[in-house]
Amino acid sequence: MIERIDQRATESINGYQIRQGKHLPFGASLIQNGINFSIYSSSGTSCTLVLFSIGKDLPLVEILIPESYKIGDVYSIIVFDINSEDLEYGYRIDGPHNPAQGHRFNKSEILMDPYARLISGRDEWGRNPNWERAYPYRARVPFDDFDWQNDRPLEINPADLVIYELHVRGFTKSNSSGVGHPGTYAGLVEKIPYLKELGINAVELMPIFEFDEFENSRINPETNEQLLNYWGYSTLGFFAPKAAFASTGKFGMQVDEFKQLVKSLHAAGIEVILDVVFNHTAEGNENGPTLSFKGLDNKTYYMLTPDGYYFNFSGTGNTLNCNNPIVRSLVLDCLRYWAAEYHIDGFRFDLASILGRDPWGTPLSNPPLLETLAYDPILSSCKLIAEAWDAGGLYQVGTFPAFGRWGEWNGKYRDCSRKFLKGDSGQIGEIAQRLQGSPDIYKQTGRSPATSINFITCHDGFTLADLVSFNQKHNEANGENNNDGNNDNLSWNCGAEGWSDDSNIKELRQKQMMNAMALLLTSRGIPMILMGDEVGRSQHGNNNAYCLDSPISWLDWKLIDSNRNLFNFTKALIHFRLEHPTLRVNSYESSNTNIINMPSCSFHGTSPWKPNWDENSRQLAWMMTSETGTNNNEVDIVYVAANMAHYASWYELPQISSSFQWMLKFNTGDINCQYHPLGISLTENGILVGERSIVIFMASKIILESTV
Amino acid sequence: MELNKSIVKGWQVIEVKGQVDSKTVGNLRDYLDQNIIGDLPIALDLTEVPFMSSAGLRTLLTLNRKTQDMNIKLCLVGVIEEISETMNVTGFLQYFTMHHNIADLSEESKEND
Numbered sequence: 001m002i003e004r005i006d007q008r009a010t011e012s013i014n015g016y017q018i019r020q021g022k023h024l025p026f027g028a029s030l031i032q033n034g035i036n037f038s039i040y041s042s043s044g045t046s047c048t049l050v051l052f053s054i055g056k057d058l059p060l061v062e063i064l065i066p067e068s069y070k071i072g073d074v075y076s077i078i079v080f081d082i083n084s085e086d087l088e089y090g091y092r093i094d095g096p097h098n099p100a101q102g103h104r105f106n107k108s109e110i111l112m113d114p115y116a117r118l119i120s121g122r123d124e125w126g127r128n129p130n131w132e133r134a135y136p137y138r139a140r141v142p143f144d145d146f147d148w149q150n151d152r153p154l155e156i157n158p159a160d161l162v163i164y165e166l167h168v169r170g171f172t173k174s175n176s177s178g179v180g181h182p183g184t185y186a187g188l189v190e191k192i193p194y195l196k197e198l199g200i201n202a203v204e205l206m207p208i209f210e211f212d213e214f215e216n217s218r219i220n221p222e223t224n225e226q227l228l229n230y231w232g233y234s235t236l237g238f239f240a241p242k243a244a245f246a247s248t249g250k251f252g253m254q255v256d257e258f259k260q261l262v263k264s265l266h267a268a269g270i271e272v273i274l275d276v277v278f279n280h281t282a283e284g285n286e287n288g289p290t291l292s293f294k295g296l297d298n299k300t301y302y303m304l305t306p307d308g309y310y311f312n313f314s315g316t317g318n319t320l321n322c323n324n325p326i327v328r329s330l331v332l333d334c335l336r337y338w339a340a341e342y343h344i345d346g347f348r349f350d351l352a353s354i355l356g357r358d359p360w361g362t363p364l365s366n367p368p369l370l371e372t373l374a375y376d377p378i379l380s381s382c383k384l385i386a387e388a389w390d391a392g393g394l395y396q397v398g399t400f401p402a403f404g405r406w407g408e409w410n411g412k413y414r415d416c417s418r419k420f421l422k423g424d425s426g427q428i429g430e431i432a433q434r435l436q437g438s439p440d441i442y443k444q445t446g447r448s449p450a451t452s453i454n455f456i457t458c459h460d461g462f463t464l465a466d467l468v469s470f471n472q473k474h475n476e477a478n479g480e481n482n483n484d485g486n487n488d489n490l491s492w493n494c495g496a497e498g499w500s501d502d503s504n505i506k507e508l509r510q511k512q513m514m515n516a517m518a519l520l521l522t523s524r525g526i527p528m529i530l531m532g533d534e535v536g537r538s539q540h541g542n543n544n545a546y547c548l549d550s551p552i553s554w555l556d557w558k559l560i561d562s563n564r565n566l567f568n569f570t571k572a573l574i575h576f577r578l579e580h581p582t583l584r585v586n587s588y589e590s591s592n593t594n595i596i597n598m599p600s601c602s603f604h605g606t607s608p609w610k611p612n613w614d615e616n617s618r619q620l621a622w623m624m625t626s627e628t629g630t631n632n633n634e635v636d637i638v639y640v641a642a643n644m645a646h647y648a649s650w651y652e653l654p655q656i657s658s659s660f661q662w663m664l665k666f667n668t669g670d671i672n673c674q675y676h677p678l679g680i681s682l683t684e685n686g687i688l689v690g691e692r693s694i695v696i697f698m699a700s701k702i703i704l705e706s707t708v
Numbered sequence: 709m710e711l712n713k714s715i716v717k718g719w720q721v722i723e724v725k726g727q728v729d730s731k732t733v734g735n736l737r738d739y740l741d742q743n744i745i746g747d748l749p750i751a752l753d754l755t756e757v758p759f760m761s762s763a764g765l766r767t768l769l770t771l772n773r774k775t776q777d778m779n780i781k782l783c784l785v786g787v788i789e790e791i792s793e794t795m796n797v798t799g800f801l802q803y804f805t806m807h808h809n810i811a812d813l814s815e816e817s818k819e820n821d
Contacts, residue, residue, distance in 0.1 A: 085730035085763050143762055146799070147769070186797035248794050253762050256798035263799065 007032050009080050014061050020069040021076035026333065027115030027239070028089060028141045034080035035141055037089070039113060040326065041297050042073040043103060044093040049077060050110050052088040054120070054140075057133065059110075062092070085252075088120060088138035089113070093295055099286065100308045102299030110135035112292040114330060117239045117337075118142040118255060119210045125169065125183065125244035126228065126549065129214055137212070137236050137291060140252060144341060146259045153345045154271050155381045156201055158407065158450040158526060159586035162574055163273065164200040165458055166531035167231070167553070168208060168245045176557040181247035185254075185261040192268045198534060198567075199574035202271040204348055206459055207232035208258070209274075210240040213549070215282055220479035227479055227547040231459065233350060234282045234316065236291065238334045262343050271345035273383060274338065278322060278331050279354040279390065280314035288317055300326050303359055311361050313354050315391030322355045328369045331355075336378040346383025348409070353390040356401055363394055367401055374403035383407065385453055398441030402451070407526065410438060410452040415490060417456050417519055418467065420618075421512060422492035423644045423692065428617045435622060436601045437524035439588045450586045452525035456516050457533055460486075462543045464533035467491045468512040469498060474541030477548055485544030498541060507671065510536075511692060514569050514668040515642070518694040521573040522583055522640045524601070524624070534570040535559035565674065569666070572675045576665060580698065582626040582636040596635050596657070598625045604641075608654035618644040623654055635660075637699035643669075643689040652686035653697065660699040669693025711739045718816030720748045721785075725756040728764030737767055746778055749816050755786030755809070765800050772803050781816070783807055 009017030021036045022029075029036045037049055047070075049063045065075045090112055095105030112119070116139030122129065129136065172179045172187035179190040195203065211232040218227050232242065246254035262272050281301075283294050286309060293301035303311040303319040310318040321327050338344040349355060356367035373379055385407045388400040397411050413434045420427040433440040437449025457464045462473075471493045475485045494508045513536060520527045531537070532555045539545050545553045560567050577583050582600075590600035603611040604621035611620060621641040628634045639662065641651040648669075653662055663679030669690025679700060689695050709732040710725040722743070728736060744750060752768070754760075760768075768784070775782040783805040787795070795801040807813060 083730050085761055143766060145766065180793070181797060184797075189797070247797055251761065251794060253794065253798050256762065256800075260797060260799035 004032065007034075007080075013063050016061055016063060016082070017080040018063065019078050019080075020066075021078040023071050023074045023076040025115075026074075027113055027117060028139065030084055030141060030143070031078065034078050035082060035084055035087070036076065036078050038074060038076040039091055039296070040074050041093050041095070042300060042326075043297055044095040044105060046094040046107075047075040048092040048094075048107070049079070050090045050092060050135075051079070051082065052090075052135075052138065054086050054088055084141040088140055090135050090139060091296070102304050102308050104290065104294050104298040106290060106295055109290050109295050111290070111295045112137055112237065113139040114237075114292050114296065115239055115333070116140070116237050117144075118252060119237045119240040119243065120252060122210070122212055122214070123243045123249045123252070125213060126226075137210070139237075142252075142255045144255075146256055148259070148263060148343065151263045151266050151343055153339070153343050153381060154266055154269065155345070156271055157586075158383060159448075159524075159584045160578070161202045161271070161383075161450075161526045162200045162521075162577065163202045163204050163453070163526060163528040164195065164198070164531065165204045165206070165528055167206045167459065168242075169230070169549070170554045171531055172555070174551060174554040174556050177555070178557065183245070184247040185245055185257045186247045189261055189264045192264060192270070195270060196268050198571050199578060200529065201269055201578075202273055202345070203265065204273040204275060204528065206275050207235070207277055207350075208242050208245060209235045209276065210237040210242050212236055212282060213244065218479065220477065222479070223477065225477070225550065228549045229547065230549040230553060231546040233277050233546070234280070235277050236282045238278070238330070239337055259342060266343065271383075272343075273346035273348055273385070274344055275348045275350060276335075277350040278320055279351040280316045280318050280320055284317035285310040285312065297326075300324055303357070303361060313357065313361060313390050313392035313394075314351055319354060319357075319361075321359050322369050323358055323364065323367060325368075328372060331369060332372055332376060335373065335382070336376065339378050339382050344382070346385065348385040348387065350387055351390040352386035352400065353388055353394040353396050354392070356396070357392075357394070361392065365401070370401050370406065371403050374405035385409065398438070402445070402447060404446070407451050407453055409458070409528075410434075410454055410525065412441065413438065413452060413454045413523070413525070414456055414458075417454075417516070418490035420642075420644060421456075421515055421519065422490070423618055423646065425618070426615050428611070428613055428620050432603055432611070432620060432622070435519065435523040437588065443588045448586045449524040449588065450526055453528050454520055454523050454525040455528040455530070456520055457530040458528065459530065460544070462489055462491055462541075463530060463537050463539050464513050464516055465509070465536040465538040466541055466543070467516070468509040469493050469538065470541040471497060472541070473543040474498070475544050477540075477542060477552060478544060478546075485542075489543060508692070510566060511668050513566055514674060515644075515692065515694050517570050517573055518640070518666060518668060518696060519642065521577045522624075522638065522696060524583065524585060527577070529570075531555055532559070535567050536563040569674050572677070573666065576696070580636055580638050581628050582624040582638050585624070585626050596625055596627065596637075598623070600625060602654075604651075604654060606649050606651050608652055619649060619651075621651055635699070639697040639699070640694065641687070641689050642694045644692055646691050648688055648690045648693075650686055651689050651695070653682065656699050659702055661702050662697045663700045664695065664697055666696040667693065669695070709735050711736065713743050715748070716751070716810055717813050718748065719751045719813050720745055721751045721753055721810060723753040723756075727759045728757055728767070729759065729761035730763040733761075733763045733767045736764075737770075740771060747780070749781035749783070750775060751783050751785050751807070751810065751813055753785045753810060754788075754791070757791065758788065760791050760794070765795060765798070769800060769803060781805070783813070785810055785813070
């Protein structure tokens with residue numbers, strides 16, 4: 001092999017051999033016998049590279065990067081013969097400190113590289129940090145030679161996804177999980193068989209970018225409980241996996257451990273979607289710490305008021321200036337990195353509407369960042385999912401600038417399904433839209449049912465068990481006098497607030513949870529299930545457990561046994577959905593032409609073809625049909641009858657071809673058996689659907705004896 | 709780091725003593741390059757290795773690839789639980805045959821290879 005001619009130092013500073021570096025890529029990159037550093041600052045006047053031996057308080061060396069090493073606004077330097085594994089690094093940037101003009105340079109601060117791919121400082125979850133330590137979160141240089149073998153993103157058809165939203169730590173932290181590495185990426189690997197059994201084919205991981213669980217940590221004065229930033233919606237480093245979610249974080253091996261998680265999930269046929277938080281950072285407002293962006297180029301990275309204060313569209317102190325070209329590049333580089341280097345299958349963008357605001361906060365009609373992501377070649381097969389609102393009042397469900405690519409957390413599905421399930425009047429018309437993939441909000445702009453991420457619960461708000469057990473939030477454990485969290489939960493406690501030993505109430509709650517799962521999993525669009533809802537996980541009425549690293553937030557695995565019925569029911573429903581393509585049709589247009597002459601989705605009432613759209617109606621049935629098979633020579637039909645009234649009603653089923661028969665598969669109103677694996681043939685023209693119950697039928701082809 | 713080599717049951721046993729990290733891994737790599745014989749299986753005895761860093765694990769994997777190319781066996785012996793767990797959760801373990809101690813090695817002969 002021919003030796004590179006640029007791998008020799010040109011000069012020496014403080015005993016270190018250096019030369020001008022490569023300005024791209026940004027960040028720190030391993031080269032043959034050294035490390036290449038590259039960092040951007042447009043308004044800074046000088047840049048000093050600060051190197052530490054790992055864990056040491058005082059720097060090993062500080063190297064002022066020669067001005068001649070700068071191209072444009074980018075400083076770059078190669079330092080030779082340094083040991084990357086024993087190294088932490090940061091920068092000092094000199095420049096004006098004039099907050100009114102947006103500049104907050106302070107060369108006494110050591111700043112973290114925004115492109116840091118490995119970050120030390122919070123290596124073990126909950127371990128009390130040294131608060132006096134200068135430069136608390138430190139950039140490191142990871143190995144990037146993980147052996148993926150033949151792994152690649154799965155590229156599952158979006159319409160076929162069943163997403164499971166989970167918190168990496170909370171999923172296995174409970175002792176009841178029985179895993180060897182509770183609360184970690186490795187712990188999650190151990191539970192892949194459970195996810196396979198459940199049937200989901202995508203996990204959406206709550207934030208795993210490096211964050212500080214001690215940010216805003218405090219003691220609850222009433223309970224003395226340590227409150228932490230458990231959820232992690234406050235990013236420290238966009239390119240680094242959370243070290244404390246890795247059992248090997250203390251050895252700095254979180255990159256390998258997280259990659260092994262992705263590889264293992266892929267091997268099990270499960271996609272990985274990351275919940276990413278680009279709307280703000282952990283630096284807060286003018287009173288917050290200077291960790292990275294503030295000291296590198298405050299005016300570029302943050303949305304600032306004319307007098308230099310921070311816009312707060314995120315509700316957390318600052319707002320990342322996502323449509324500034326520099327920040328746009330950072331976001332793009334970040335997502336490309338996770339897609340290419342970690343084989344990530346998709347991203348869910350927290351408070352994504354912020355990404356469509358201009359530097360002064362005004363919503364843009366064609367936001368460059370969203371367009372860039374939509375058409376990027378590396379991201380072209382990645383799922384892009386928007387939480388299509390922000391804390392500044394922008395609500396874009398149905399109007400999010402999608403560029404034909406973006407899906408949305410459908411908040412309207414959540415709200416309407418909750419109201420319908422608890423028997424509110426006036427919901428029939430809207431729920432009919434929601435369960436066919438919300439054509440009322442997506443069809444006109446040429447989008448499809450899989451645009452809609454359907455969910456009834458998510459991390460934010462009540463769990464499913466709490467949705468049927470509480471009328472009011474109970475967030476006292478958060479130490480904010482129950483003032484935090486949403487007040488409008490659209491929940492119904494079924495007759496008593498909280499825990500009850502009344503068997504009727506317990507039975508009704510169980511049924512309501514099954515109704516929710518039945519509605520969700522027979523709706524077109526992409527269903528998303530919250531961690532533990534399949535086994536009735538409760539947060540004791542807390543609808544905003546962001547700061548609770550405790551059993552309230554963790555999944556109690558004993559619930560699988562105590563709520564076995566609900567688990568089996570949910571599992572069977574997921575598998576039913578995956579077996580019936582008619583529930584996953586990704587078009588609003590009926591394409592049935594060959595062998596059936598029925599609409600793709602039709603609505604019915606207690607009598608077939610006669611839905612009752614009245615304000616007071618609480619009864620609706622729907623039938624979904626599609627032609628399947630390689631030559632569209634097979635037919636798949638599913639009929640669902642929902643009775644959210646407080647009385648039972650007889651539902652007559654639509655007549656279908658004589659070569660088919662209706663088979664009952666699910667009945668939430670049957671206290672003895674809610675799921676029939678083999679199906680029960682319908683012997684009459686209909687079925688009595690119990691109060692607040694849902695039944696699901698499939699049409700099965702009649703097999704004539706002579707053909708057997 | 710201390711490194712020794714012996715032949716046991718037809719295996720060339722490389723005994724490693726001390727931490728394997730970025731500071732010492734160069735010694736191990738050089739030793740292996742200079743001392744491996746091309747026609748005998750290799751047992752890397754890690755009984756007295758208390759810690760192995762990311763760089764150390766990568767050196768093991770590099771050795772694994774090299775022995776594959778040379779068409780000779782490689783096994784790890786006496787890896788302490790903490791290291792084997794780290795190897796497990798980071799995906800390194802799957803590439804290696806592990807033995808508890810040297811006595812577990814099977815008798816090897818050139819003919820068997």
